[in-house]
Amino acid sequence: MNTNNILAVQNFLKPGEIRLPSLPPLSLYIHFPWCIRKCPYCDFNSHEWKSIGAQTEFPETSYLKALRKDLEQTLPTIWGRQVHTVFIGGGTPSLLSVNGLERLLSDIRALLPLDPDAEITMEANPGTFEAEKFRSFREIGINRLSIGIQSFNNIQLKKLGRIHDGNQARRAIEIAKKYFNNFNLDLMFGLPQQTLLECQIDIETAIEFSPPHLSLYHLTIETNTQFYKYPPSVPDEDICGDMQDWIIERTMTSGYERYEVSAYAQPNQKAKHNLNYWEFGDYLGIGAGAHNKLSFQERVIRQIRYKHPKRYMEAAMEGNAIQNSIEVSPFDLPFEFMLNVLRLTAGVKTETFANRTGLAISQIAKPLAKAVEKGLLVRDPGRIAPTALGQRFLNDLQTIFLNQTR
Missing domain, CATH: 1.10.10.920 (Arc Repressor Mutant, subunit A)
Incomplete structure (x- = not known):
């Protein structure tokens, strides 16, 4: 119109x-809520394996069943709408088995009108266990990988509670480049006691791999994190400002467009899923603690799923995984x-x-x-x-x- x-x-x-003249594009977000270890800066809905009881592994089969039930229950709200992008985030979704992930993608294709050219992204960590599965992820339909590097500096990685080291990060990128034409590297700056030179070495190392997309975030201390309870010594605003200015200049001279506050892309490599968020498109979120933003002709609603994995799985199997639903006021x-x-x-x-x-x-x-x-x-x-x-x-x-x- x-x-x-x-x-x-x-x-x-x-x-x-x-009165909406037409409905916005629709994306699908799937949340995987488990990690091997909770990072001290992370405020996302993620849980260490030990938090689910005596089990030594997360309940993959039960969780995949709950995701399918959740999606089936939500279908009437998006009936007839095509899904243009899919993002599997966490947590650490690359901990899923290849068979489990293949089942998840099969359920999505069976239940949703998925765009044949849909961007399908999965977050992954550089640990050896996950990186060994990158090839299989590509073969079953994941066409974009987002790798949580954060830093190549072993001392910084230890401060950040990461379970990989710099060499594992480099190896994971090499494997990703071999099987994926489209991938993203996540890094942070303004890390505890980080110098401008250390920041520059991290970014230069990332650029050497020529990733199609970079997400470069300023570390922020969020509530409900270990860093909030026990704040580390971080660079002051002036030093972080110098880091930001250098990053903007360096990425530009390396052929990256800064198209969003923290996002840098080579030509034609912008993250379609994230662009839909920033352009105020619609998204359906399934999984523990996932959010929806869905539009109808005369209203916009937001919903949130039950946050704890156990409660979410119970609620989904009972027929309603949504804990809260509100209509957004005009x-x-x-x-x-x-x-x-x-x-x-x-x-x-x-x-x-x-x-x-x-x-x-x-x-x-x-x-x-x-x-x-x-x-x-x-x-x-x-x-x-x-x-x-x-x-x-x-x-x-x-x-x-x-x-x-x-």
């Missing part, structure tokens, strides 16, 4: 109403939209606001003007995008929309 038609529909809306939609799209360095087309929220762009006229006035946002008739200053002070930019759209 073109912009004129969108505006024509919205002229009939009453305050507090939305007054909250503008901020939620801007919270995501402002992470994109190129921003989004202006018409995307109406397409994704069902609201008129006039709903955010005041915060848009304020952000432009402060030099944090550039706006022309066809696009909304953060300036370089807005990218650096993203939290301040997002806060403008929080304070003036609610």
Whole structure:
């Protein structure tokens, strides 16, 4: 639907109403909640094997049955919609057996209208056990791998609680390059007592492998983590700023486009699944603690599954894995939209606001003007995008929309 038609529909809306001209693209996220060891900086829903009782291994068969039940129960909410990307995250989903993963992908293909060219990503760790399975993962249909390197420095890896070393990380990348045309490397900077030189060595090492995609995150201390309880000594803001500036310059000269705050891609290698999040698309999440964001013509809902794996599996087999479901208020939609799209360095087309929220762009006229006035946002008739200053002070930019759209 073109912009004129969108505006024509919205002229009939009453305050507090939305009307989506079409449904956004749909992605599928699958959460695997187990790890061999919980990292001290991690605030994701992940559990060490020992947390599930006396078992020495995670209950793969039971969990896969629960995932299928969960998906079957959710089908009526997405009936007829094609799934364009799949992301299997965790936790450490590469701990799944090859047969188990093949069963999971088979269930997805049987139950969902999956795009024939769908990007299917799985997170993996560089440990020897997982890396030995990379070839099999590719053969059964995974076409993109995201490898959690974090650092090549053995001292830093130990501080971060990682169970691999630098040599294992290098070996895992070599195996990934052999079998995958598309893969991502996750690294962090601003690590405990990290120097600028140490950061540069990590990034240079990653670039030497010429990965199609890099995710380079500033370590943040999140609540409910060991690092929050026992904070490590981390570089100050000025040093981290120097690291960030160097990373932006170095990746650019190496042929990478910084298209999102922490994402860098070679040409035509942007992460389609993550782009759908940042462009405020829809996603169905199954698995322990997974989230949904689903749109309908006149409403947008968010849902969350039961978080603990045992409770999730019980609930899924009983017929309802969803612990909480809410309809997003039309007054909250503008901020939620801007919270995501402002992470994109190129921003989004202006018409995307109406397409994704069902609201008129006039709903955010005041915060848009304020952000432009402060030099944090550039706006022309066809696009909304953060300036370089807005990218650096993203939290301040997002806060403008929080304070003036609610």
